[in-house]
Amino acid sequence: MLSTTDERPEPAADPEPIGVMLVDDHAIVRQGLRSVLEREPDIAVVAEASSRGEALAVLERVSPRVVLLDLKLSTSSDTEGLELAHAISTGHPQVAVLVLTTFLDEQLVLEAVRAGARGYVVKDVDTAALVRAIHDVSKGESAFDARSAAAMVRGMQAPPAPVEPTLSERESEVLQLLARGLSNKEIGKRLYISETTAKFHVGNILRKLGVSGRAEAVYEATKRHML
């Protein structure tokens, strides 16, 4: 490689900067991250993407060492980011996925790891921590900020009841109506089934959610993003 390009006064670092790709659907966030990272001599932002499809398309052409993925569980599609993380880490195993997110969701840290993420950093941290995390994952190590790591540990050692109950198709429908305050009779009418059947489904929902009443069911379902 003929490094005829530029004569840096810095003889030490950057034999080759770490190529980073930014994935976030917010242009301003991407811009901000780019500005922050461009100050680092050994980091180069080599690509950006604002969606799942775009990210995967770009990865066919360029191969960054690190993908900085903003997992915003904001816009309803809670799992979209996780799917993308999984798609990247399976399809491009040489690329390290570093999840950057706004909130610390204990559950989400675990799911991110399962989806192949090599690190999880909450946006709350200072710039230095983010840069450190990028360095870490680029070297094949994992990188979790203190709180994420703690959340992960807590999640790991609490496996007694992690099994997310799976509602059947019908039960999900009933749950929707249940949340809007419909009585069993009304649910039955709406779904063209008898009140008895509606009660049957409601009972199953309560059992699966581990709750003892409709109100609590709505509360739990909300927390688990089932509504």
Added chain:
Amino acid sequence: MLSTTDERPEPAADPEPIGVMLVDDHAIVRQGLRSVLEREPDIAVVAEASSRGEALAVLERVSPRVVLLDLKLSTSSDTEGLELAHAISTGHPQVAVLVLTTFLDEQLVLEAVRAGARGYVVKDVDTAALVRAIHDVSKGESAFDARSAAAMVRGMQAPPAPVEPTLSERESEVLQLLARGLSNKEIGKRLYISETTAKFHVGNILRKLGVSGRAEAVYEATKRHML
């Protein structure tokens, strides 16, 4: 007409840059915004704050023309940002509050305006739009990106039932317990009141929320960020 004391020497290029203060509890976001804005010759980031208290304290010393306020309804304290917006716009009327947020919440746009915000921009927009918004509010105009404006219009012309019901202190407590599935009897026991009284409060909650049952109450309360 606010063209007051200051005599501009140069009508042309930056006689004085627009002083902007950043309020966001995420250091990375602040850093990113600062980087973006520093590229604008006629904008100067003159202060930062990461919390309500800090912001108000800083405003005692410096007087930016624009406060860029990140209203993240993420961390539970949904109204904290709104309170800050209100505090700033009442205590420092010469300061324009420009709300910058991650999500477009129809309700929140209206509340922000009521709280005195002069503009509302979703982070999703490109940098140029943000810069334009800062210019606009600094000139005393209002600035809303297309979607926020649309949301505001929709909200405005739908005033038949916009009156947010206000729950009393006690009712809020009852609502919390209600959502966790407690029965009237249990609520009474927990709050050291009789079951009858618990029923009384629950009834008032249902009436104020305009719903007909506990389940629906939880659903509505969740939607209105009351839990």
Added chain:
DNA sequence: CGCACCCCTACCCGTCCGGACAGGTCCGGC
């Protein structure tokens, strides 16, 4: 002083809920 508002309590009553029985039909997989 009324008046409004919030908080607390009691009784009645019809409805609904949730659980426990006890069945039935389909369907796909071992």
Added chain:
DNA sequence: GCCGGACCTGTCCGGACGGGTAGGGGTGCG
């Protein structure tokens, strides 16, 4: 073919729920 699962239906019953009516207390305001 048998088994499990999802889906559907019924009956019984004690308790919870929601609405109504009718009071008690306290605070703060004009």
